[in-house]
Amino acid sequence: MSKAEIPRKSIYRLSIYQRCLHKLLENEVETVSSEALASAAGVKSTQLRKDLTYFGQFGTRGLGYNVKALSNVLNEVLGTTAYQPVILVGVGNLGAALLRYSGFNKEGFEISAAFDANPVRDRRLNGLKTPVYPVDRMCEFIRSKHVRMAILAVPGNAAQPVVNDMVESGVQAILNFSPTVLQVPEEVTVNSVDLALELENLSYFVR
Template identity: 65%
Template sequence: MKKGTRQEIPRKAVYRLSLYLRCLHRLKINSIRTVSSEALAKAAGVKSTQLRKDLTYFGQFGTRGLGYDVEQLSTMISDLLGTNSLQPVILVGVGNLGSALLSYRGFEQEGFEIVAAFDAYPDRAKTRTVKQPIHGMDKMPEFIKEHSVRMAILTVPIPAAQEVTNTLVENGISGILNFAPIVLHVPEDVTVNNVNLAIELENLSYFIQH
């Protein structure tokens, strides 16, 4: 299966792969074996032309007139997203938000396991009821290398965000889910996805008022 290069593939197309995968999972639960591009696109809330275009970035899928094999397509998308086996993730910053994310059990169902957390004040953080071990920041570089971790969730205060990011990148982290409301500066081969709930609420507020 021929794939496009990292630069050729729009981030939104990769995002929509996750939408398609969830729709396919629901189809499997309902024992549906094949699905047309129109039906899958409708379930994902996109146009069928968009779905077909997205999939062509990654190879040839489906059979004209027959649609997509649900099991096969879901497996292929899982392979592309790297969620066909549990991926280790670390979390940095065990405050209220970090603790809530550590307690969330849904990540493992989607192929990700938070294997450890790190905090500037580990003894204080350890008073929180979470199953993952909580270490001091000085233990983070060694842990990343020993456990071959490539992804991190960042839930630290703004003043610490860039410095922590630098440490993560220097030790092999290449994907960061950033909850700190600040733009992080990273090398081109490192991907940062920003989650800013205030911006999302502002966006909703605009459309409510207009």
């Protein structure tokens, strides 16, 4: 089955399963039932089993999954075994916070470089380990370092031109924090995180 035929939601849940498996590994748990793993991930066990069938046959009836083996398979599938350089573009308040966010490192990602239209050394950037370069050096950096993943945190009206440059230089996957709908070629994947939209959406559920 080709990558395009597997539902994006299934891929997304693999990352959640992987996080749960990591916790089990830390606690030296060797096997886990599909019910227990599904419950920890907040999904139904039928969903878990269906998601895994896209990638092979796992688990032993009555015994459950071997935690280490399943985790290794998910690493392979998700491509998290290979080092992927990631860049961040737009070092405003949100961008600077993302550079400091330890959660990325914990999951095996390191942001190699950041770019900003105005990379001044202000207090916000004090103590950052990641170098911040002028944005006009971005394309060259992407090409020379073979960067395929980028985090976008520029203002909404600046987003599309930056994305066009990224894609032309070789970026294939973008985590987008800019509050705008991006136009990209079919082979480029965008995950959008729109913080204000998430909050607005929640207000609907308040009685």
